[in-house]
Amino acid sequence: MKPVDGRLHHMTSSGTRVAIIGTGLIGGSLLRALATTGLPVSGYDADPATRAQVRRAGHEEPGHSAVSRSAALPQAPGQPRWHIADSLPGAVRDFGADLVVLAVPLPALPAVLDELDAIGYQGLLTDVTSVKGPVATLVARHPALRYVGGHPMAGREHAGFEASDPELFSGRPWALCLEPDTPLEEWLALADLLTTIGARVVPTTATAHDAAVARISHVPHLLATALARASTDPLAAGLAAGSFRDGTRVAASPPALVTAMCSGNAAAVREALDALLDDLRTARELLESPEEFTRWLEPGYAMRRSWPSQPGPESTLPATRTELLALGQAGGWITKVAADRRAVTAQRPAA
């Protein structure tokens, strides 16, 4: 990664011009959320129909203009809410973006990174991809780009801009990778921006993130699909009720997205799946020993009854790598970054 330059050193939420590449569910929701805060924001999507749809929505949504740098200026009549360009250079270079958010599926990333390199983009780069290790490896091939990996934990089973929601990230965790070589100032600038749209910024590393999401998201997608695959006969489908409905909900996610997620995190998914299959084989052997089977159920029952944790009291932490990563590991998150970027307001789950 390049050393931090002066302009980005002083990047603040209010001075940032954000370009969002990919305006599906996540990119589109981020576009709408940032526009609500009054930031100038541009977007580009490879699909012309999506661009037309998002452009139309920008004219229809009330609020601030994409061209204005000030949150205080109301939208002028006829001014769109955001700028939709017909090319990536249009959304990034011509718009003057100093933050680019990649919200495209993992397989589309290499071509987008090449294009950013080709136009000489030197600003900050982040992404919303559901795996962080493989993206970091891809980005490392482009030393001119300064990258902080991110992942909002706010998927839905419906994809596309039509499912987008400016409130999608409000109160939801947003993992933000703080690696040994991540410039802390840029990490804090991005954290600051994300807290303005209500996200709970969780400091973590790519490795810890990928292992966690394998367990809490990717393996759950595999299980949901396996359950649905096992219940195609009409009697079973007709009797199926609540436990089936919830246990299979994410099987309705577009297969291509699930493949990008799971195949992109194959090593961690295999490890998490193997551990889960072992645990299920244990349960299988206990089926006819009711007392032992109940003891197997109890830790899952206790975990789920106390999840999600209520937020504990807020505290102020020095904005150091050690303190931030310890906060994330303890299940905590950042709600605010101090103006001088030397401290953060942190919350931990209630004990």
Add this chain to the structure above:
Amino acid sequence: MKPVDGRLHHMTSSGTRVAIIGTGLIGGSLLRALATTGLPVSGYDADPATRAQVRRAGHEEPGHSAVSRSAALPQAPGQPRWHIADSLPGAVRDFGADLVVLAVPLPALPAVLDELDAIGYQGLLTDVTSVKGPVATLVARHPALRYVGGHPMAGREHAGFEASDPELFSGRPWALCLEPDTPLEEWLALADLLTTIGARVVPTTATAHDAAVARISHVPHLLATALARASTDPLAAGLAAGSFRDGTRVAASPPALVTAMCSGNAAAVREALDALLDDLRTARELLESPEEFTRWLEPGYAMRRSWPSQPGPESTLPATRTELLALGQAGGWITKVAADRRAVTAQRPAA
């Protein structure tokens, strides 16, 4: 099973006196649903605190009296909505019940069946237990009892009378076992009663039911618990979002109830779990072959996108065993039983 006697031959919804043994979530909801239709209904629960709670609720809920046989008679002032007895004989024999519904957990059934035998109960018996083969085996030891096995597919993760709801069964499947030796007239009388509280009565057999619920309910409970057991570390629990929330919801079910369900259906659960583990091992091997992995996802995606089916047009079927069982196997259900019990109104899922 005893041959059908004259009184029950002519049992109709409006003439039935129902005793419900066990007034937790399911029994309590049934008590409230039947009371709403104006039927005289009694209840008994082994727990004195539950009895007191249900008795209080019967005085507080507006509606018809438990003592009246006619739905047209409004509740007299001070008359309880239902009769809560302090003993099983009080709820069954003293109340003059001609239908007993067992809504106790599987492990409590043998003692209740002994008690029904001891008081010489000769009316119709049904149950709401989530496994049907083991209950049929238990009931077969009591030849004086005439039994039709049932199972409403309407669980919730919260248990107890406080979670009960008179609308719990409305529009939900209620499996009703039609075995070679089940008297068809009694089966139809019970189906008639259940359609009056809005249930979709699904004709099936104990064997077909138990195999289906292993796949759509019991294995999903195991998977939910395994997922929750795997995500107790604070970072994972803190990042967990929608796929985890839904995939683990039923892990919050009381462990004793889940044990009764799964251990009570151990053979079918093992078979369904083994098939699912095999399928997950297949998925594991495809993780790094994105195209094949996507093909593995697709049948689950298609199934879940089209579930639940919309009801197709209603049709009238002759009320024969063959027609009824074929209806259930095709994913269909009964919405009405003709007054002469020779035909039913049936619905199938839309194609």
